[in-house]
Amino acid sequence: MNDKRPSNQPERPSTQIRWGRRLWIALSMLLLVYGLVQAVEESTTLNRITPIGMVQVAGEPLITKTTPDIADVDTAEPIAAPRPSRSDYPNIGVSSRAIVWILAQLHLFFAALVLAVPLFLLTIELLGVYTGDERYDNMAYEFMKISLTGFSITAIFGGSLALALFVLYPDFMGYMMHVFGVQVLVYAILFFLESFFLYTYYYGWNAFRYGNLKWVHLSLGLMLNASGLTIMVLANSWATFMMAPSGVNEVGAVVGNIWEIMKGPLWNPINLHRFIANIAFGGTVVGAYAAFKFLSTNDPDRRAHYDWMGYTSNFIAILAFLPLPFAGYWLMAEIYAYSQQMGITAMGGILAWLFIVQAVLIGTILLAGNFYLWAGMSRTDGSDRYKGLIKYIAAVLVVCFLIWVTPHTLILSASEISLLGGSYHHILGPLGIMPAKNVAVNLMLVATFLSFQLYRRSDKVATVSWAPMGNALMVPIYVVAIVNIIFLGVYYGYFTNTVYKVGSSVAQVASTLVVIIAGIILDTLMFRNAKTLPSHWGRIPDRAQYALFALPIAFTWLMGLMGYVRSSVKTHWHVYTVMKDNSPDNYIPTIAYAGNMITIVTVLFLLCVLFMFWVANLSSTRQAKPAAGGAV
Amino acid sequence: MKVLLKTLGFSLALTLLFTFVTYLLPQVEGEAPVEKEVDLSSLTMDDFITLGEDLFNNKGTCTLSHKPAPLGRAPDIQGTDMIALSDERLADERYQGEAKDAAGYMLESMIDPSRYVVATWGKKGTSDSESPMPAIDKPPIKLSTIEMDPIIAYLQAKDVNDVTVALPSPEDAASVASTDQKASDGTTLQAPAATVEEALGKYAGNACHAMDSSDTRVGAGLVDVGTRLSKEDIRQSIVDPNAVIAEGFAAAMPADFAAKMTVKELDMIVAYLLEKK
Numbered sequence: 001m002n003d004k005r006p007s008n009q010p011e012r013p014s015t016q017i018r019w020g021r022r023l024w025i026a027l028s029m030l031l032l033v034y035g036l037v038q039a040v041e042e043s044t045t046l047n048r049i050t051p052i053g054m055v056q057v058a059g060e061p062l063i064t065k066t067t068p069d070i071a072d073v074d075t076a077e078p079i080a081a082p083r084p085s086r087s088d089y090p091n092i093g094v095s096s097r098a099i100v101w102i103l104a105q106l107h108l109f110f111a112a113l114v115l116a117v118p119l120f121l122l123t124i125e126l127l128g129v130y131t132g133d134e135r136y137d138n139m140a141y142e143f144m145k146i147s148l149t150g151f152s153i154t155a156i157f158g159g160s161l162a163l164a165l166f167v168l169y170p171d172f173m174g175y176m177m178h179v180f181g182v183q184v185l186v187y188a189i190l191f192f193l194e195s196f197f198l199y200t201y202y203y204g205w206n207a208f209r210y211g212n213l214k215w216v217h218l219s220l221g222l223m224l225n226a227s228g229l230t231i232m233v234l235a236n237s238w239a240t241f242m243m244a245p246s247g248v249n250e251v252g253a254v255v256g257n258i259w260e261i262m263k264g265p266l267w268n269p270i271n272l273h274r275f276i277a278n279i280a281f282g283g284t285v286v287g288a289y290a291a292f293k294f295l296s297t298n299d300p301d302r303r304a305h306y307d308w309m310g311y312t313s314n315f316i317a318i319l320a321f322l323p324l325p326f327a328g329y330w331l332m333a334e335i336y337a338y339s340q341q342m343g344i345t346a347m348g349g350i351l352a353w354l355f356i357v358q359a360v361l362i363g364t365i366l367l368a369g370n371f372y373l374w375a376g377m378s379r380t381d382g383s384d385r386y387k388g389l390i391k392y393i394a395a396v397l398v399v400c401f402l403i404w405v406t407p408h409t410l411i412l413s414a415s416e417i418s419l420l421g422g423s424y425h426h427i428l429g430p431l432g433i434m435p436a437k438n439v440a441v442n443l444m445l446v447a448t449f450l451s452f453q454l455y456r457r458s459d460k461v462a463t464v465s466w467a468p469m470g471n472a473l474m475v476p477i478y479v480v481a482i483v484n485i486i487f488l489g490v491y492y493g494y495f496t497n498t499v500y501k502v503g504s505s506v507a508q509v510a511s512t513l514v515v516i517i518a519g520i521i522l523d524t525l526m527f528r529n530a531k532t533l534p535s536h537w538g539r540i541p542d543r544a545q546y547a548l549f550a551l552p553i554a555f556t557w558l559m560g561l562m563g564y565v566r567s568s569v570k571t572h573w574h575v576y577t578v579m580k581d582n583s584p585d586n587y588i589p590t591i592a593y594a595g596n597m598i599t600i601v602t603v604l605f606l607l608c609v610l611f612m613f614w615v616a617n618l619s620s621t622r623q624a625k626p627a628a629g630g631a632v
Numbered sequence: 633m634k635v636l637l638k639t640l641g642f643s644l645a646l647t648l649l650f651t652f653v654t655y656l657l658p659q660v661e662g663e664a665p666v667e668k669e670v671d672l673s674s675l676t677m678d679d680f681i682t683l684g685e686d687l688f689n690n691k692g693t694c695t696l697s698h699k700p701a702p703l704g705r706a707p708d709i710q711g712t713d714m715i716a717l718s719d720e721r722l723a724d725e726r727y728q729g730e731a732k733d734a735a736g737y738m739l740e741s742m743i744d745p746s747r748y749v750v751a752t753w754g755k756k757g758t759s760d761s762e763s764p765m766p767a768i769d770k771p772p773i774k775l776s777t778i779e780m781d782p783i784i785a786y787l788q789a790k791d792v793n794d795v796t797v798a799l800p801s802p803e804d805a806a807s808v809a810s811t812d813q814k815a816s817d818g819t820t821l822q823a824p825a826a827t828v829e830e831a832l833g834k835y836a837g838n839a840c841h842a843m844d845s846s847d848t849r850v851g852a853g854l855v856d857v858g859t860r861l862s863k864e865d866i867r868q869s870i871v872d873p874n875a876v877i878a879e880g881f882a883a884a885m886p887a888d889f890a891a892k893m894t895v896k897e898l899d900m901i902v903a904y905l906l907e908k909k
Contacts, residue, residue: 554650
């Protein structure tokens with residue numbers, strides 16, 4: 001990131017600031033390490049995947065089932081999950097599920113945004129401290145200001161969602177309240193904490209701007225994120241309990257403590273997945289804001305500022321987006337480990353078609369992200385060296401995208417089937433199954449990283465003596481990884497059985513990660529003290545800004561789509577295996593119906609975000625005082 | 633304003649493009665399993681086998697995993713003669729179960745799949761000692777023993793083997809009805825009524841309605857109900873009494889008969905009332 005530093009280099013930070021920085025990092029690292037150690041200790045398979053009715057307290061022997069005597073039953077009789085019949089669900093004339101769907105999705109979009117923004121801004125603020133470039137700080141503050149209304153909008157949708165659930169699904173909500181009990185109050189208390197840190201972080205921005213006070217401000221930001229993320233993981237536990245209940249027995253009676261209820265097998269995979277996705281989501285929304293501002297002005301300075309803001313947001317968004325599929329793999333693997341049936345419902349059952357739409361969306365994201373980078377190369381004079389490679393990267397992306405969207409089973413009429421000799425095409429059919437998709441996705445990620453690497457190199461000339469050797473090393477890393485990804489996909493995907501097929505995808509992912517990590521390390525070392533070529537912020541075609549709109553739209557739509565899958569894999573259960581859904585909407589709707597719903601929520605979200613930006617801009621607008629005697 | 637319209641238009645068009653893609657795909661609805669009422673006491677063997685096939689493909693969700701290679705996540709059952717294969721497996725030294733014949737083996741693999749795991753199909757890292765298959769007598773599939781028998785019959789019959797499982801006896805049928813109700817209400821209910829008098833007594837029909845006069849008790853007298861209502865109307869007024877309420881009466885009739893009565897009981901009562909002319 002620091003390659004785009006402005007020409008007026010800041011002064012070296014004072015000793016006091018450097019010590020403050022070290023202390024702050026040491027404390028943060030200590031917390032992180034402690035958290036990781038705790039997580040690793042907890043994450044043995046036995047502890048993570050606790051089957052229903054077999055709750056085990058960490059470090060203690062497995063609780064064996066005992067037949068309670070009469071005295072026990074009298075004192076603590078477990079309450080089973082309710083079994084509501086259809087008439088127990090209030091009928092208000094329109095689909096209850098549609099109402100809850102819209103409210104839940106809008107709440108989640110905004111919740112993701114207001115969690116993402118502080119996370120994103122803290123990263124930007126830290127970058128500002130490290131580079132000494134005040135533009136980072138100004139940008140972070142500007143975006144904090146415009147997203148402030150988002151917190152209220154989140155709360156409004158959250159409250160409406162809770163009310164809708166209590167009114168429309170009273171038995172279900174009664175059961176959830178019974179299971180989670182006091183935890184819900186803890187959730188409420190955390191809002192007070194979050195609000196405290198939110199307002200002190202925002203209003204204290206300029207009061208705590210330099211020196212040691214800056215570290216106070218960063219700490220406020222850290223606490224804001226900590227309370228926000230705690231809120232997120234608490235809410236996640238409700239969703240994951242519904243998918244894979246733990247801490248309750250076969251009929252849904254609570255047999256474990258709140259920690260055992262929360263710590264279901266899918267909780268941490270969802271936590272990680274949403275955490276990473278939030279950063280990427282926040283980045284794309286900030287990018288769209290910058291793009292809009294860029295297009296709205298002709299002032300070269302403002303265009304330069306918003307071009308830089310768009311680039312920085314996009315950089316963070318795509319960087320966060322790259323590991324997202326791997327977090328998705330983990331989640332899916334845990335779903336399969338918890339219940340084969342649930343996994344197959346998602347990936348091989350009626351929901352399988354939806355992954356074609358997912359491919360279109362992720363393909364859009366990667367193509368738009370890459371296009372923006374290529375267009376951005378026009379900012380620097382040194383990019384000519386790499387422009388020749390763009391067409392090859394584009395070709396790889398397009399071919400992989402087409403493989404990804406190829407369905408396994410073709411939609412054909414009876415006569416077409418007889419002509420083809422079956423519903424699988426002899427060439428396209430094999431491209432329709434998972435191994436081909438895995439190859440395509442991994443190659444797309446590698447290609448995207450290559451775009452990044454070229455972009456980052458475009459305004460630099462390495463001065464270290466071993467630069468040619470470094471370049472020579474990078475080429476075989478790419479080649480070996482690409483060969484490995486293709487070989488693993490083809491050999492284990494088509495010539496061995498399913499068990500190896502799934503296992504080989506881990507090695508493919510590892511190859512991709514090796515390229516990314518090796519590329520970052522090598523470039524960091526190689527371009528130390530590099531000669532910097534001039535960059536011209538604002539020198540980018542207008543059409544590149546539309547890529548910054550495509551990203552949040554595709555991202556929002558993708559979140560909606562994945563929400564539909566996550567919720568649908570429970571099929572006709574409110575809480576999988578313990579509480580049946582007997583409401584009139586207890587079926588999985590068609591993909592087109594879901595598409596309509598997702599479009600409705602995406603458009604509503606877009607309008608709400610526009611409102612948020614508009615309101616924020618009002619505060620910086622002041623009406624001119626009317627001339628004396630003039631109309632008011 | 634122009635920029636706003638252009639960017640909004642672009643965003644909207646992209647959103648609609650994604651929606652359009654969803655319209656190109658097959659539109660499938662994932663219906664919740666419907667509880668089918670099957671009169672077990674009047675089944676023929678052919679019905680029994682067809683029921684087994686239906687359970688295998690639908691409620692049992694067996695075909696989610698048991699598909700032909702390379703798609704399946706479990707051995708292809710429908711494409712294999714399971715009876716011949718069962719004998720091989722029973723003779724295998726890795727077999728740990730207690731089954732003596734093919735039918736027993738198949739039942740055992742449904743309720744305790746880890747007793748014998750087909751080589752290479754076990755859970756990852758367990759060296760084929762643990763099966764990834766869920767016990768199908770437990771939620772979320774939760775088939776009853778009476779539902780597993782027809783599946784075995786289907787698997788035997790599909791490869792022209794002799795069907796060795798017996799059709800359910802009337803006692804079995806009756807006990808299924810009563811356990812189902814126990815499960816759905818959480819309370820112990822009486823066994824299904826054998827005669828219409830028993831049924832009326834069990835649901836206290838006589839308490840509220842006079843059967844042999846037109847006198848009003850809590851509900852209307854039913855001496856001539858067969859002339860006033862059709863078969864469907866009588867059925868509806870029992871199953872969903874608040875749908876149509878006779879003039880001058882409050883909605884006092886219990887609304888949970890549909891959940892409590894067996895189909896046979898309901899049929900008996902409806903037929904009895906239809907005769908009241």
